[in-house]
Amino acid sequence: GGGSDSAGGGAVTLGFSQVGAESGWRTANTKSVQESAKSAGIELKFSDAQQKQENQISAIRSFIQQKVKVIAFSPVVESGWDTVLKEAKTANIPVILTDRSVDSADKTLYKTFLGSDFVTEGKKAGTWLTKEFASATGDVNIVELQGTTGSAPANDRKKGFADAIAGQAKFKVVASQTGEFTRAKGKEVMEAFLKSQSKIDVLYAHNDDMALGAIEAIEAAGKKPGTDIKIVSVDAVKDGMQALADGKINYIVECNPLLGPQLMDLVKKVAAGQEVPTRIETEETEFDQAKAKEALPKRQY
Amino acid sequence: MTGHRLFWPIAALVALLLVDLAVKPSFFSVELRDGHLYGSLVDILRLGAPLILVGIGMTLVVATRGIDLSVGSVVAISGALACLHLSGLGDQNSVGGTLVAVAMALGLCLALGAWNGFLVAVLGIQPIIATLILMVAGRGIAQLITDGQIITITSGPFRAIGSGYLLTLPLSILIALVVFVLTSVLVRRSALGLLIEAVGGNPEASRLSGLRSGRLIWLVYVFGGLCAGVAGLMISANTSGADANHAGLWIELDAILALTIGGTQLTGGRFSLGGTVIGALLIQTLTTTVYTLGIPDTATLLVKAMVVLLVCLVQSPAFRAKVRRRRKSPPPAPADRPVKVEVSA
Amino acid sequence: MSTLTRVKEYRPQQRHLPMIATLVLLVAAYGYGASQYPAFGSGQVVFNLFINYSWLLVVAIGMTFVILTGGIDLSVGSVVALSTVLSAELLTKHGWSAPAVIVLVLAVGALLGTGMGALIHYFEIQPFIATLVGLFFARGLCLTISTEAPSIDNAVFTSIAQTQIPLPGDSHVSISVVIALVVVVIAGYVLHYTRFGRTVYAVGGSEQSAVLMGLKVARTKVSVYALSGFCSALGGLLLVFYKLSGDPLSAIGTELDAIAAVVIGGTILSGGSGYVVGTVLGVLVLGMIQTLIDFDGTLSSWWTKIVIGALLFGFIVLQRLIARRAR
Amino acid sequence: MTEPEAILRMTGIRKEFPGVVALDDVDFRMFPGEVHALMGENGAGKSTLIKTLTGVHGIDAGTIELGGSAVSFAGPPEAQRAGVSTVYQEVNLCPNLSVAENIFIGREPRRFGRIHWAGMRRRAEVLLGALDLRLDVSAGLGSQSIAVQQMVAIARALDVSARVLVLDEPTSSLDAGEVEQLLKVLRSLREDGMAILFVSHFIDQVFAIADRMTVLRNGKLVGEYRTSDITPVELVTRMIGKELEVLDDLEESAHDRSDLAAAPVFLQADGLSRKGAVAPFSLEIRQGEVVGLAGLLGSGRTELARLLFGADHSDSGTLTVDGAVVPMRTPRAGMDHRIAFSPEDRKTEGLVGELTVRENIVLALQAARGWSRPLSRKRQDELAARYVAALDIRPTSPETLVRNLSGGNQQKVLLARWLITEPRLLILDEPTRGIDIGAKTEIQRLVAKLSGDGMAVLFISAELEEVLRLSHRVTVLRDRKVVAQLDNESLTADEIMSIIAEGSSA
């Protein structure tokens, strides 16, 4: 049977290929997509790729087979999509990228990108740091908990942060290890740092989970997180915000997973063949402890 | 002396520790902070505990010519279920509630172990593939339980399992120690050890000697599940939260590595629980070393590869024999060319 | 003569049962998909199986050789990744020519394999561990070479990647599929018609006996790992053709997929019995499971995992039941 | 007299294993065109000497000359290439490959560079034909009886045109027919000037074929003798280092059945059968009775025995123990009825090589008691010690790994395992396979004694004389069918053979 009926009478079918469910952030992102699709009356074909690009590609292929109206996906990596995107194009199915962009030279392969810029996130964290320690005279010893080695967010957040503090010699990243975006590793690595580093002023964690793990390590070492060691991290998941409100974290750069509503608008537009901007950054704020307190109650994830 | 089964694993562990000592003299410093011991060595013990537990379970499974890939997922499930229950409690600090949570989690893990055992012993599916099923599905189950989020808990009693201290020592290592001792006693004082080694050594001969190998195999998988369950509790307790996505990821590989370093053959038969414990500690020491010495994480895997390779080589009799032959081989060198001896030796 | 006829009607069937069972199940699964999901019935879905999994197929073939000798190779995933990273690095950063890169990548794969084989045979390090070291080592190399995942725009690679070989019924396959199928045929031939192939089975049956029978055990054991390394590298190249990028984090856990495929295909892990065709079917089973899930499109992330496990279970159990029945 | 140049000359060979000196300053030589028997008790060092020759083990001291030039083989392949073709003691073939392949692997006939399967099968059938063996050569080897496997191993060795042919206990599980056939082949090879090293514990075979013999004792050389210069008794005396007392007394006790007629039936099989293994048969064994199974290779003796023990389950018929019909589906069931089964293939079905002598000995008893009721270490040690002494297992340390034992000693361990379970029915499938005459008489005496004490015994042996000597009743099988059951008043081997033969003519 042809796929026309799968596209439904009037209802738009959206094929969405998610990276996986590797973190709370990701899950929130998935939820938001699923829910807003329902409320927007869009028929969603969802596929979880278990962190495997191959799976995402094969999922997109199957979407093409099923002749969905629009394809959206958050690339597990930025490269390696040309072939399948070409196929989508020849089948003239418009493609929307979410959360991460792809590095295809041919920008016509996808309609638009909706998501955040990891480098900017890193920059924001760095800039806050420079302000916070503007008055500081001596060295500021920073330890960094990186995300999964080789993953885009890890690379970019490291880069952005480095750029932001590049100017001033007093900021020294004395230790930088991967915490694999997880609490357990965050704690384990921080424990090691606390013993190997004589003086730590700041912890920069690529996501809240690692920061939360680190906090436990710091407390176990008899230090006060947020005071003895200042902590800045990225994401603003609920637990992170809680810790921020409790004064255990000093600053969080938001990375908003709730792209669903925006995505659905785009899908509708694209399906209707309207023009859309080629790049849309999700509106994201930054939280200090005060803002966290008021934001906390209405935090869904 | 070098004859003893555990000589080489222990030697390797000591060597690695000495390297740490050499590079970072502070590595061995252990001090008393708010009522408990504090220092890298303590961390190694505390963080090594889960691996030790999983390793012990895996050792028995491997001794029967089996393998259990699902332990990682079982770890995740155990933590997830316990934390889910705790998060629902009015007063998370109630010991009773915590015990219930623990009981529920371990109960489920026993069931999961039984499931593996069923596939292997009754349906006769090859262990690696039989447990692969739960390895894949188990992650899903864990995420289903936590709804993909990290369940954070505040329960003091529960957190103690992972990060608490008793008599200044980490509770987790004490638990692991108890399990180790109990298992060793059970296995060696009863006939279990012999029967397991027989089944692993020659299944057909064991069958013809009247062994009920089916039951044994079932038993070891159930036990493996239990060990993984306890490990899961520790891991989640240590971070006071259940991370269904990452808890116990790839722990099966480390466990197998540990038992091999400990001198247990993956082809079944003879096994050594003590060796597994050493192996587990070795692996944890290696991880801690990497963090402490600040080895760039792009190089971490290379270092790990090299160390493991070295450890396995010094353990391999074949290798030692070849080296010795090397040493012997150059003919007694004439007195006038001593330099050459230096080179060849 | 009578003996020969007996051979024909009786022996082979027994040994081929698992594969026949798998085939039956595959067809059944396809039928089910076609009945459930529109557009599933189209031939292209089947060809996509091959297009998407040609690289895994090649890797699994190498794995088959290793497992037939009673060994195992955990390093394949990392070697695949290394191949992609090397290709990307050399083509984009160092401007090597495509052929040169291909040769080098294959050489590196074979070399790593040989190394592990040597460790296993001459130093009697257990295959599981030796290749686990290989896994760490190759993945480590990937990350030291590059933590980024650069795209590849080399003309040759792009053309290989994007050429579509048309087939009747406006469907098509990629060049990689052809390569993979060629590998399958060669592997089948080697295993059945060459001394090396038979020695592989002998070693798997009883290594000690193979030694006492005066077979070239050392050479064979080292070769299978070299072969597996080579296949992984080739698989890596196919993956490059598939994605045109070199990702240090790609192909994580491939070793398990490959092993699963081989075992589902009816090969015994303790070695000595199994067929290449079985491995092909095994890969198709994994692909079929993934495709069913893609088409369903209603499963949440965790249900996806659970269902994969369930389907895996279903396949394996049914396979045994069918095989038993037929006995 | 002047001798021709020795083709093989081993001098001052020394081989130590951790704890054991297997060979100590042993000299050995062989001449073209002679059959040279290597004699010695279990554990004397025969197999080790052979393995040092073919490079399986390196030597700690001594020299090996082949065809006048010094050699030291790195392994069997080299030895093979140098023209030394060997059949090792334990069957060393690949069970997962076909019979034909096991004969030719490594030397497969090829056509257009690819293996020529049809040609291989044809040649295999011819080769086995020469040994009087007709079977489906494309069948898996694993499904063949141990005897068939032994013949296949021999066929493989014969096929290579070698200067030196080494046969380590090739006849241990062959019956008269095959042995005769084999000796015939060896004689013709000797004519062609091949040097043949022949190891056997059957004195008569040795005297039938050997021109010369070398005797080892405890790894030391006792001497080299021409067959013509030595009598069997002298030979045995040199092997065991003392006179051997013969068993005529046993003969008597074995055959008087007077009290047996009264003895209650312990086990009774009615129409028991298993497809492809044994046709429906009926059999009863009384307490204290020794029933012998006679039959040619592949006649189904082992199969029959396996059914009684529950090692395989039957398709039809009933089994009655102590007058009660019992299902016999697993070995465990057999053991619960105090039945013991010592299988013919000690390597794959009997022993756990990785475990020690002690552990192997207590295994069955422990299994019966279940894991929760362990035998105390003290008890284990005593049991082990007792049977190590009783069966003269060497080395005497019960902590030796079984895989390091010599073939015969392994067989003794297997026997000990079942004796300590004090069964009511003891099924022995080729219990004396590869056991030296000293120990053999020991075991035969033991069996006689046990039956005297009321234990029922089912005795299978390829050596018909042995069966006749021990059994009160002989059950004859042919082509997987029970064809006769005879009281053993004064049966002779010829009578049995004729029974077997006439069937095949009919």
Ligand SMILES: Nc1ncnc2c1ncn2[C@@H]1O[C@H](COP(=O)(O)OP(=O)(O)OP(=O)(O)O)[C@@H](O)[C@H]1O
């Ligand atoms: N691999 C080994 N490790 C340790 N000891 C060994 C090994 N192989 C043989 N031995 C010992 O060497 C001695 C000689 O063994 P060998 O197999 O040569 O005896 P044999 O003459 O062949 O006896 P049989 O007639 O039973 O075959 C025995 O004491 C045996 O225990």
Ligand SMILES: Nc1ncnc2c1ncn2[C@@H]1O[C@H](COP(=O)(O)OP(=O)(O)OP(=O)(O)O)[C@@H](O)[C@H]1O
């Ligand atoms: N495990 C088995 N599975 C299938 N067939 C077997 C098996 N064992 C033996 N056979 C076949 O059944 C025939 C009878 O084997 P069995 O061992 O019972 O003969 P036997 O009388 O004991 O002769 P032998 O003296 O060789 O043991 C063998 O020739 C072999 O072809």
Ligand SMILES: [Mg+2]
């Ligand atoms: Mg011998």
Ligand SMILES: [Mg+2]
């Ligand atoms: Mg038999």
